Amino acid sequence: MRLLRGTYKRSLETINRHFNDVLTAIQYLSAEFVKLPDPSVQPPDDYKWKWFGNALGALDGCHVDVCVVVADQGRYRNRKQQITTNMIGVVDWNMKFVYVLPGWEGLAFDSRVLLDAMTRQDAFVVPQGKYYTVDAGYTNGPEFLAPFRSTRYHLKEWVSSQQQPKIPKELYNLRHSRARNVVERTFGLWKKK
Structure with missing residues (x-):
């Protein structure tokens, strides 16, 4: 960890590992707390x-605005010419x-x-x-x-x-x-x- 302009930076590997640990814990507990109608x-x-x-x-x-790399923008450009992802x-x-x-491309x-x-x-x-x-x-x-x-x-x-x-x-x-x-x-x- 190093100090850069007053903020702490962590490696992506550390963040990824902790995120996955939390996600696994939530999935484990989901049966207890998530009740479908x-x-x-x-x-x-x-x-x-x-x-x-x-x-x-x-x-x-529903179309949701997203940021994607320039090479993929064609697939994510919806009929209104905005860069979006289409979700159901x-x-x-x-x-x-x-x-x-x-996660679907905007033109889907x-x-x-x-x-x-x-x-x-x-x-x-x-x-x-x-x-x-x-x-x-x-x-x-x-x-x-x-x-x-x-x-x-x-x-x-x-x-x-x-x-x-x-x-x-x-x-x-x-x-x-x-x-x-x-x-x-x-x-x-x-x-x-």
């Missing part, structure tokens, strides 16, 4: 979720993360990241008969409930027009958007911190 629990008594009886929460992708986040009704898979599509999450050794698994609400970037299926395409969906579209739904697909999309908004709010709070 019970999928048999009923959703909260909330008007947003009453239309989605077997839903466990919502799932979405799954939250329950109470805005608690249930599953997170970070959300559906590709989800496919990877479901095929890993520590795979994201949806219990039988349950599902998560997702946006139109994902495929509708038994485990994922997406909105109708080509029909008004986002909450700001409803607020700005001040109109009520006129057809059943619009009513469904409005209810779906209100429920799935839990993942957007969770990401927003996470990014603020």
Whole structure:
């Protein structure tokens, strides 16, 4: 250890070793302290979720700014030309993360990241008969409930027009958007911190 401009410097090997020791201890204790949500629990008594009886929460992708070497920036440049990593986040009704898979390049599509999450050794698994609400970037299926395409969906579209739904697909999309908004709010709070 040597003093340099008033700060202590340690070798990377020492930091790496101590970090791994702490991480191993946390993993050892995780079974005692980390409790995943019970999928048999009923959703909260909330008007947003009453239309989605077997839903466990919502799932979405999120772009997070990163610094990468210049040679890799092409893969991490998203559609808005920012250097990001694409992560998938799954939250329950109470805005608690249930599953997170970070690290994908910024130009990776959300559906590709989800496919990877479901095929890993520590795979994201949806219990039988349950599902998560997702946006139109994902495929509708038994485990994922997406909105109708080509029909008004986002909450700001409803607020700005001040109109009520006129057809059943619009009513469904409005209810779906209100429920799935839990993942957007969770990401927003996470990014603020």
